[in-house]
Amino acid sequence: MSMIRFDNLCKRYESGYEALRGVSFEMDAGEMAFLTGHSGAGKSTLLKLLMLIERPTSGNLLINGKNINRLPHSKVPFYRRQVGVVFQNHQLLFDRSVFENVALPLQVAGYSQADIGRRVRAALDTVGLLDREKHNPIALSGGEQQRVGIARAVVHKPKILLADEPTGNLDPQLSAEIMALFKRFQDVGVTVLVASHDINLINRMDMRIMRLNQGQMEQDGVSYGGY
Amino acid sequence: MAATKSRARDSGQRGARGQMLSRVDKWRSYRQHHQATLKSSTLKILGEPLQSLLTILVIAIALTLPAALYLSVENIRQLSGGVDASAQISVFVKKGARESALESLTTKLEGLSGVASVTYISAQDARDEFESLSGFGAALQYLDENPLPDSFLVQPLLVGDASRLVTEIRELKLVDDVQLDLEWLQRLDALLDMGRKLVLALGAALGLGVILVVGNTIRLAIQSRRDEITVVKMVGGTDAYVRRPFLYSGLLFGMFGALVAGILLTGLGFWLAGPVDKLALLYQSQFSISGLGFSGFVTLLLIGGSVGLIGAWLAVGQHLRNIQPR
Numbered sequence: 001m002s003m004i005r006f007d008n009l010c011k012r013y014e015s016g017y018e019a020l021r022g023v024s025f026e027m028d029a030g031e032m033a034f035l036t037g038h039s040g041a042g043k044s045t046l047l048k049l050l051m052l053i054e055r056p057t058s059g060n061l062l063i064n065g066k067n068i069n070r071l072p073h074s075k076v077p078f079y080r081r082q083v084g085v086v087f088q089n090h091q092l093l094f095d096r097s098v099f100e101n102v103a104l105p106l107q108v109a110g111y112s113q114a115d116i117g118r119r120v121r122a123a124l125d126t127v128g129l130l131d132r133e134k135h136n137p138i139a140l141s142g143g144e145q146q147r148v149g150i151a152r153a154v155v156h157k158p159k160i161l162l163a164d165e166p167t168g169n170l171d172p173q174l175s176a177e178i179m180a181l182f183k184r185f186q187d188v189g190v191t192v193l194v195a196s197h198d199i200n201l202i203n204r205m206d207m208r209i210m211r212l213n214q215g216q217m218e219q220d221g222v223s224y225g226g227y
Numbered sequence: 228m229a230a231t232k233s234r235a236r237d238s239g240q241r242g243a244r245g246q247m248l249s250r251v252d253k254w255r256s257y258r259q260h261h262q263a264t265l266k267s268s269t270l271k272i273l274g275e276p277l278q279s280l281l282t283i284l285v286i287a288i289a290l291t292l293p294a295a296l297y298l299s300v301e302n303i304r305q306l307s308g309g310v311d312a313s314a315q316i317s318v319f320v321k322k323g324a325r326e327s328a329l330e331s332l333t334t335k336l337e338g339l340s341g342v343a344s345v346t347y348i349s350a351q352d353a354r355d356e357f358e359s360l361s362g363f364g365a366a367l368q369y370l371d372e373n374p375l376p377d378s379f380l381v382q383p384l385l386v387g388d389a390s391r392l393v394t395e396i397r398e399l400k401l402v403d404d405v406q407l408d409l410e411w412l413q414r415l416d417a418l419l420d421m422g423r424k425l426v427l428a429l430g431a432a433l434g435l436g437v438i439l440v441v442g443n444t445i446r447l448a449i450q451s452r453r454d455e456i457t458v459v460k461m462v463g464g465t466d467a468y469v470r471r472p473f474l475y476s477g478l479l480f481g482m483f484g485a486l487v488a489g490i491l492l493t494g495l496g497f498w499l500a501g502p503v504d505k506l507a508l509l510y511q512s513q514f515s516i517s518g519l520g521f522s523g524f525v526t527l528l529l530i531g532g533s534v535g536l537i538g539a540w541l542a543v544g545q546h547l548r549n550i551q552p553r
Binding site: 051053074077078079080081085091093095104105107108109110111112113152156 | 252253255256257259260454455457458459460461462463464465466468551552553
């Protein structure tokens with residue numbers, strides 16, 4: 001069964017702007033894909049629909065076989081606990097330590113202190129920042145901040161990992177490292193969808209690429225080689 | 228509020244099933260979060276002492292005013308309660324009434340509605356008492372006959388009933404005269420009634436003020452923590468989780484305010500105790516003012532806490548919904 005399924009999805013904003021016009025695609029559990037297209041093509045809207053920040057105007061959105069179109073407001077938090085999100089501006093909180101930032105998804109889900117400590121350190125270890133847990137994220141470099149953001153997105157072992165321009169502000173070397181990190185989560189069975197306009201980088205990754213153009217799926221396939 | 232919280236908790240348990248959290252773990256961490264939130268909210272209030280102190284003082288003053296008025300009314304009522312005993316109706320019986328007639332009069336008096344008790348004082352008893360109390364005992368020796376009549380002391384249940392009883396008793400056979408002097412007491416009673424209504428009105432107005440003050444403070448707190456709220460909502464924090472720290476802040480502001488109000492009232496009590504005692508002495512009264520007391524203090528804390536909570540609840544309901552991840 002597919003983990004993510006878009007079924008002829010349309011999203012029209014209240015302003016009348018049509019961000020998505022009949023988008024359909026499927027992603028299997030443990031699959032990784034890139035979402036690309038120039039700005040305004042609908043990448044962000046597509047991710048927002050997956051995070052339930054926005055609701056579709058028409059069409060069906062199925063996660064793990066379940067239609068989440070009409071998921072009530074009160075259930076949204078529990079849906080979001082199955083999804084990890086990495087933002088371009090990483091949205092870290094600078095009034096607390098790296099550890100506390102990463103611990104947030106576990107705290108809201110009600111894990112015990114001991115569990116939180118273990119899982120946060122495991123996540124920080126994965127992104128290579130275990131020695132920075134007591135630092136304030138403001139004292140870290142851009143690449144390190146993004147890795148803290150990734151640790152926070154995966155600390156609760158989500159089924160789906162979404163990333164919106166995660167390498168937007170990073171140099172090619174760091175960007176490649178971040179992408180390699182996403183690949184590692186795919187390897188352990190997480191469904192990973194990364195929105196990026198860094199064509200050079202994603203072409204090198206040899207992965208499925210979905211290209212949006214003016215709210216429609218223009219191309220869906222593998223860059224070089226392929227299946 | 229309890230309903231919303233328990234609903235959030237139920238769905239929390241349902242949603243957590245996928246994450247392999249047991250019900251016990253869930254409850255433990257729920258409690259832990261409450262404790263942690265209480266602690267961090269307290270620290271936040273103490274962390275901005277000047278700002279917090281201003282809010283707390285405004286709340287304290289708003290609570291002190293109606294509470295002080297309430298205590299005044301209660302004290303005056305207590306004072307008038309002491310006088311209630313003298314709200315007796317003296318019923319003097321015509322001379323030469325037979326014993327059986329007196330007995331039937333007693334029954335009639337006791338049968339009147341609103342009568343608490345009837346005490347019979349025979350002419351002889353009255354004479355003995357007069358002799359021993361007035362010091363004119365020797366003078367009485369010269370009289371052939373006891374000049375005092377038989378009498379009854381009728382104690383009304385309510386001061387307000389007294390004048391009606393006087394009219395009714397006057398109608399009775401054998402009754403020579405009825406005496407009552409408590410118009411001033413009735414006036415005081417009416418004044419106290421007004422005072423109590425004033426306490427309610429003032430309390431309601433200032434309570435509304437506290438709600439607005441707390442609401443505004445919480446609104447500012449919400450705005451300054453906008454980023455945090457966005458992230459918490461994004462990583463799956465429920466509405467209940469997000470609003471909890473703000474509700475605790477409101478509760479704490481209200482209770483701290485009530486605490487300061489309690490201290491102010493206690494100070495006021497001590498300050499007034501001296502003059503009041505002096506005044507009481509001049510009136511040969513045993514009266515001394517009673518302060519807030521322990522139960523009053525607890526009530527004040529509860530009122531302050533709930534008013535703060537209501538203020539926070541209103542602010543949270545109005546402003547948290549607007550903050551959503553983008």
